[in-house]
Amino acid sequence: MIKVENLVKTFGPKRAVDGVSFSVERGEVLGFLGPNGAGKSTSMRMITGFIPPTEGKVFVGGYDMVENPIPAKRMIGYLPENAPAYTDMTVNGFLNFAAELRGLRGEDRKKAVNRVVEMCFLEGVIHQSVDTLSKGYRHRTCFAQSIIHDPDILVLDEPTDGLDPNQKHEVRNLIRRMGEKKAIIFSTHILEEVEAVCSRAIIIDRGKIVANGTPEELKQRSDYAGAVSVRVLGVPGETVRQRLGAIPLARKAAIVREAPEYVHARVYPQGNQRNGELARSIAEVSLKEGWKIEELHTEEGRLDEVFRAITLPDTVKENNR
Numbered sequence: 001m002i003k004v005e006n007l008v009k010t011f012g013p014k015r016a017v018d019g020v021s022f023s024v025e026r027g028e029v030l031g032f033l034g035p036n037g038a039g040k041s042t043s044m045r046m047i048t049g050f051i052p053p054t055e056g057k058v059f060v061g062g063y064d065m066v067e068n069p070i071p072a073k074r075m076i077g078y079l080p081e082n083a084p085a086y087t088d089m090t091v092n093g094f095l096n097f098a099a100e101l102r103g104l105r106g107e108d109r110k111k112a113v114n115r116v117v118e119m120c121f122l123e124g125v126i127h128q129s130v131d132t133l134s135k136g137y138r139h140r141t142c143f144a145q146s147i148i149h150d151p152d153i154l155v156l157d158e159p160t161d162g163l164d165p166n167q168k169h170e171v172r173n174l175i176r177r178m179g180e181k182k183a184i185i186f187s188t189h190i191l192e193e194v195e196a197v198c199s200r201a202i203i204i205d206r207g208k209i210v211a212n213g214t215p216e217e218l219k220q221r222s223d224y225a226g227a228v229s230v231r232v233l234g235v236p237g238e239t240v241r242q243r244l245g246a247i248p249l250a251r252k253a254a255i256v257r258e259a260p261e262y263v264h265a266r267v268y269p270q271g272n273q274r275n276g277e278l279a280r281s282i283a284e285v286s287l288k289e290g291w292k293i294e295e296l297h298t299e300e301g302r303l304d305e306v307f308r309a310i311t312l313p314d315t316v317k318e319n320n321r
């Protein structure tokens, strides 16, 4: 549905997007991750035909976005960054206007507006003007605009930005549900969002793709993946560390926290075995030593850690070591 080949955008000497290639199929929700200024919005503007690429190609539903923009744009719904909308229109007026631009007339237009009003929970504000809306409602109004023509492809630039936790939850559910039948790209820097919604994630940094995989695959790249976290009561930390570090399956053991009443240790596996064997060995050792275990679990890996490891400048990484 979406195919991007070697996309480049330069602003003067700056390469804001620097050779990005990927594709998105129907039924996929692609998370577009990256720190501020990574090039997410610029990429989305090119994919939606809002600005032309300096180099490279964008195909939407098989149409070249530069050579054949009208049929390509018909297939896309776009929620730009910061959810722009005409502030002096009412919600109803704005959505009817958007529907009309998309070529919907008469009953079709009415039906389309009613459908998005319901989907985006806008019933209560339909006659209010956009500039009197709270940020959450304004955002959802713009979101409603992007899906008014029930497009096959959705490009959403930070769709949950500025929403409260309940609204974030609703919007994520909406994206996940729509993702079953559409191809969706959405950008975010909230990592839990990626786990909650995406079937695949791309991490972009300084204009380049630095990782591409399912959330699970990305988490496997975390140092924590397969490590076992254990809390032991009433034993000195150093004893725990040495005893667990000596387990043949363990690469090393580290103390995460030593409190008066407990020790929290993390044991890292040799290689990348993830089958729970390390946790069983730790349980056996604890039993033999007569330690009281309060908690024992194998970690899945952390997306935030992978994200930081990949996207922090090398100098910062050095200082954090």
Ligand SMILES: Nc1ncnc2c1ncn2[C@@H]1O[C@H](COP(=O)(O)OP(=O)(O)O)[C@@H](O)[C@H]1O
Pocket (backbone or CB within 6 Å): 011, 014, 016, 034, 035, 036, 037, 038, 039, 040, 041, 042, 043
């Ligand atoms: N119109 C523009 N003119 C000059 N520089 C721009 C323009 N748009 C974006 N940039 C720069 O391109 C880089 C990428 O920006 P952007 O795509 O908005 O990043 P993101 O959405 O990932 O935060 C930034 O350094 C930004 O300052």
Ligand SMILES: [Mg+2]
Pocket (backbone or CB within 6 Å): 040, 041, 042, 081, 157
């Ligand atoms: Mg942006």
